[in-house]
Amino acid sequence: MSLNDYIKYLTQQITSYIDTPIEEKREKRLKNKEVPPVYSNRWLGVLPFAFKVAKKKTD
Template structure:
């Protein structure tokens, strides 16, 4: 990808973001927040999840 193509792509993305209404931006942002993984997976990786699954299986 050449420099001009990259700049063209960035300007297209910025203009589409600017042209979207504020309500749609808020809805997209809240949907993204709800789809994020939990605290333990985000900060500590897969190890706590594996440990939790192992403990559930043992009980």
């Protein structure tokens, strides 16, 4: 991906975010907060995930 493509992508993402109404942004934020976090990742970081991936590769 060239630099121009990356800048174009970032510009599109920023403008789409700016163009969305405040109500939609607020609803999306509230919906994301309702999803319960995975406690193993929240409390212990990436290590449980790394162990899961390593275990799956060995199986």
